Amino acid sequence: MTTISTPTPTRPWLPSTKDKLRDLFFFLLSIVATYVIVAITPMKGKLAYFILFFLLYMSLTAGLQYFARGSAAAKDAFVSSLVAVGAVLTVMPIASIIGTVVSKGYKGLHLGILTTDMSLAAPTDPIANGGLLHAITGTLTLVVLALIMSVPIGILTALYLTEIQGSLSRPIQFLVQAMSGVPSIVAGLFILSAVLYPITKGYSGLMGALALTILMIPTVARTSQEVLKLIPDDLREAGVALGGTQWRTVAMIVLPAARSGLITAVILGIARIAGETAPLLLLTGGGDTVNPNAFNGSIGSLPYYIWKSFNAGSPEAITRAWAGLLVLMIIVLVLFTLARLLGTRKVAR
Amino acid sequence: MNESHESENKKMETTTPSSLADVANAKVQKAPGTRAMGTGLETRGIHAWFGKNHVLSDVNLDFAAGTVTALIGPSGCGKSTFIRTINRMHEFIPGAAMAGEVLLDGKDVYAPGTDVTKIRLQIGMVFQKPNPFPSMTIGENVLSGLKLSQQKVSNKDELLEECLVRAGLWNEVKDRLGAHGGSLSGGQQQRLCIARALAVRPQVLLMDEPCSALDPGSTLRIEETIRELSDTMTIIIVTHNMQQAARVSDYTGFFLSEGGPGQMIEAAPTSEIFSRPRDTRTENYVTGRFG
Numbered sequence: 001m002t003t004i005s006t007p008t009p010t011r012p013w014l015p016s017t018k019d020k021l022r023d024l025f026f027f028l029l030s031i032v033a034t035y036v037i038v039a040i041t042p043m044k045g046k047l048a049y050f051i052l053f054f055l056l057y058m059s060l061t062a063g064l065q066y067f068a069r070g071s072a073a074a075k076d077a078f079v080s081s082l083v084a085v086g087a088v089l090t091v092m093p094i095a096s097i098i099g100t101v102v103s104k105g106y107k108g109l110h111l112g113i114l115t116t117d118m119s120l121a122a123p124t125d126p127i128a129n130g131g132l133l134h135a136i137t138g139t140l141t142l143v144v145l146a147l148i149m150s151v152p153i154g155i156l157t158a159l160y161l162t163e164i165q166g167s168l169s170r171p172i173q174f175l176v177q178a179m180s181g182v183p184s185i186v187a188g189l190f191i192l193s194a195v196l197y198p199i200t201k202g203y204s205g206l207m208g209a210l211a212l213t214i215l216m217i218p219t220v221a222r223t224s225q226e227v228l229k230l231i232p233d234d235l236r237e238a239g240v241a242l243g244g245t246q247w248r249t250v251a252m253i254v255l256p257a258a259r260s261g262l263i264t265a266v267i268l269g270i271a272r273i274a275g276e277t278a279p280l281l282l283l284t285g286g287g288d289t290v291n292p293n294a295f296n297g298s299i300g301s302l303p304y305y306i307w308k309s310f311n312a313g314s315p316e317a318i319t320r321a322w323a324g325l326l327v328l329m330i331i332v333l334v335l336f337t338l339a340r341l342l343g344t345r346k347v348a349r
Numbered sequence: 350m351n352e353s354h355e356s357e358n359k360k361m362e363t364t365t366p367s368s369l370a371d372v373a374n375a376k377v378q379k380a381p382g383t384r385a386m387g388t389g390l391e392t393r394g395i396h397a398w399f400g401k402n403h404v405l406s407d408v409n410l411d412f413a414a415g416t417v418t419a420l421i422g423p424s425g426c427g428k429s430t431f432i433r434t435i436n437r438m439h440e441f442i443p444g445a446a447m448a449g450e451v452l453l454d455g456k457d458v459y460a461p462g463t464d465v466t467k468i469r470l471q472i473g474m475v476f477q478k479p480n481p482f483p484s485m486t487i488g489e490n491v492l493s494g495l496k497l498s499q500q501k502v503s504n505k506d507e508l509l510e511e512c513l514v515r516a517g518l519w520n521e522v523k524d525r526l527g528a529h530g531g532s533l534s535g536g537q538q539q540r541l542c543i544a545r546a547l548a549v550r551p552q553v554l555l556m557d558e559p560c561s562a563l564d565p566g567s568t569l570r571i572e573e574t575i576r577e578l579s580d581t582m583t584i585i586i587v588t589h590n591m592q593q594a595a596r597v598s599d600y601t602g603f604f605l606s607e608g609g610p611g612q613m614i615e616a617a618p619t620s621e622i623f624s625r626p627r628d629t630r631t632e633n634y635v636t637g638r639f640g
Binding site: 001061226237238239240241244245249252256257 | 386436438442443466467469470473476478480482484485486493494496498499516518542545546
């Protein structure tokens, strides 16, 4: 009887140590060459480094592949590096923005920003005076009001387009698409002239939220529609074949199946409006005091606060603006995380 | 059971008409219409269109209560369209149209004023691809028909167990009724869909190629289920598998489209279709000469 010896598991398709060392060598060579070229030529600045490095690295790897395996492999290596460059170029501005906001904004943070507003402080005062409470509560009020109005309308529109597919589907589809291109200042001016001047005759959170709703509906509707289209017709047929009406089938089967996608639609909607500034400048009045009444009187918001602080111009005011940006980004992040948790809770169980 | 099934399959490989007829004859023929389950289901002059495309022409078929009828024929001959006209699922396809009458206990399901959701409760359906509801657990899937049609039952647990037992799935899932339907294998999912259809107590069960996505073991389980169910309901099964038609059905209808709309060529007790078909086209099909 022979014993079968188990071979060691190997992964022959992965690059060998020699290949990795060679790639690392080319990577370092590109960096060194970039420095040398920038030093001896008139090219200057960060951009020159980036462009030269990518060009050198791409041509070096492509050249290596050309001599090792021919032109097809060279093209493959070239396109691979091009794709990598594209990905890096996408991430760079985002990382850069986050880095800048955090590094400049943290100086303006102190515990008082969560407990006080700007009613007793001017933007040019020392940082420790006043806080962001009015802006944070204002932004949350506006976002929540806009959510309450736009999510039902957006999802009902998506249901009309995917489930009912009525005779108005085509024009509605066209209008929703056109609506997603409406500049935010237009939404603001529309509410100003159609509601604020003729009816309420005064600033309020509701006016701002109405304009934000106009901006949010197309995002929610279009994303929800794409999600609902992905739900297989099998499920709708099964629901109806079990004696369900169309509404019962949609409510019990289609919407729950699309749940996490619909949450994404809401997240994208929040992302669309959280930092909107133009309509709020026209409609909310941007007070410096916490206003618990969303339906009457000026209400502050983070974008308004940032805009106002930048306009004040002193170093303290500029720092306040950066701090406001940081807080806005944190709030958006918290809302995203909350929505994501709500959306996946049932699946995780 | 397994042995006889294998020998049966070996015989099938030769696909001679006599071997298929042997299988069909070996089944105990049931006397149709002897059970008190209503007068059954009748179709009168069924035509179907998709847009201007006439896909099904003048089908007249009666289904006696408590029998299993297999519908066979090449792809595109209108078998699935035909059964979808029976429970009014045909109308869900944009541009669909139909003519004729579907009589359930003597009443036309297309008569004006008919509550279509009630019709679909009486005529259940199992689809080609297993389609359990992804957001529901196994137990919720079985009882989903009651919730969809807003019916209340007092003994939910009993009904749940009964349906899963009848669908032949109880022993495999009784300890994990709270798991998601998607965690089951394809064959188990299809039996879950059968259990789901049974929970609303249909009088007729339509099955549209229920085993086409399943392995032979699961297929065998579902065929056993069909035979057990036929004691209490009328079953119509569309299948491309002639051995399956021979194994499970009392009657067989042969559909064919010769360029134009699909037609029903011949319907007879299953043993006759496979041993002495009246129409040469039927004979050619069941002997594997075309299709």
